[in-house]
Amino acid sequence: KNEVEQSPQNLTAQEGEFITINCSYSVGISALHWLQQHPGGGIVSLFMLSSGKKKHGRLIATINIQEKHSSLHITASHPRDSAVYICAVASPLEYGNKLVFGAGTILRVKS
Amino acid sequence: ETGVTQSPTHLIKTRGQQVTLRCSSQSGHNTVSWYQQALGQGPQFIFQYYREEENGRGNFPPRFSGLQFPNYSSELNVNALELDDSALYLCASSLRPGSSYNSPLHFGNGTRLTVT
Numbered sequence: 001k002n003e004v005e006q007s008p009q010n011l012t013a014q015e016g017e018f019i020t021i022n023c024s025y026s027v028g029i030s031a032l033h034w035l036q037q038h039p040g041g042g043i044v045s046l047f048m049l050s051s052g053k054k055k056h057g058r059l060i061a062t063i064n065i066q067e068k069h070s071s072l073h074i075t076a077s078h079p080r081d082s083a084v085y086i087c088a089v090a091s092p093l094e095y096g097n098k099l100v101f102g103a104g105t106i107l108r109v110k111s
Numbered sequence: 112e113t114g115v116t117q118s119p120t121h122l123i124k125t126r127g128q129q130v131t132l133r134c135s136s137q138s139g140h141n142t143v144s145w146y147q148q149a150l151g152q153g154p155q156f157i158f159q160y161y162r163e164e165e166n167g168r169g170n171f172p173p174r175f176s177g178l179q180f181p182n183y184s185s186e187l188n189v190n191a192l193e194l195d196d197s198a199l200y201l202c203a204s205s206l207r208p209g210s211s212y213n214s215p216l217h218f219g220n221g222t223r224l225t226v227t
Contacts, residue, residue: 004153033216041148041199042220086153088216097167097208098144099216101153 003027004089006102013109019074021105023087026068027094034061034072037084037104046072046085077109115204117219124192124226132187132222136204140217142166143185145177148199148221160185161208189224197226 005024013019023032034046047054047061049070054061058077063070074081084104091100116135124130136143142161146154156169160179174190183204189196199221206214 035216035218040220041201041223043154043201043203043216043218045215045217048215088153097159098156098169099154101146101155103151103153 002103003100004087004102006085006087006105008105009103010106011108013077013107015078015109015111017077017109019077019081019107019109021072021085021107023070023072023102024068025070025087025089025100027089027091029065029068029089029091031090032063032070033088033090033099034070035086035088037086039083043086074107079109079111082108115202115217115219117200117202117222119222120220121223122225124224126192126194126226128192128226129188129190130192130224132189132200132202132224133184134187134202134204134219135184136202137217140204140206141183142205142208143179143183144203144205145185145187146201146203147171147196148201149195150198154201157187159208166208192226194226197224199223 007022032049036044049063058075060073086104088099088101115137118133144159145157148154157171158168159166163179176188179185201221203218
């Protein structure tokens with residue numbers, strides 16, 4: 001079992017739909033990151049969370065530390081949101097300085 | 112403020128050869144981490160460099176080695192290339208080793224290595 005699990009693996013949505021991507025992890029963490037990766041490979045940091053909820057534009061990220069679960073929501077999705085979304089966790093106790101990544105969710109938004 | 116830059120963007124090598132990948136960290140960042148991302152998978156931690164010393168290593172063999180220079184730029188060297196080394200290699204810089212716990216991450220665009 002992977003230390004960080006994402007679901008779904010693939011997601012196709014129609015423009016304007018509300019999208020949810022989930023991330024579950026198995027150890028106590030100090031921070032969770034949501035990242036966006038476009039086909040060229042470059043990774044952009046979307047959010048860094050240690051508790052609660054953060055919002056930036058149409059993106060919302062939530063985390064439940066007790067349940068070891070985080071969600072990324074995209075409201076009013078647009079074709080330019082098409083990308084791979086990756087969550088990564090930081091746990092100095094378990095992992096030292098390294099981050100552990102999920103396998104990513106491939107999102108395609110159709111117009 | 113300059114971002115994280117990696118070179119080259121693409122590289123094709125033959126099995127058994129050696130390769131050097133380069134990363135310039137974001138201005139003010141003294142820590143560089145390297146990751147390997149195979150197709151369809153999330154990045155895997157290779158190692159981290161802080162103030163020119165290795166500061167943590169993932170589950171990669173010794174033929175993966177690195178360097179960090181006084182200006183905090185970094186190199187990843189891979190000897191005796193194998194077909195399975197084909198991947199996207201990403202570097203990320205940060206203000207200090209533990210800052211992934213409380214700061215956003217800054218990644219380069221990666222080097223895509225193909226081993227034939």
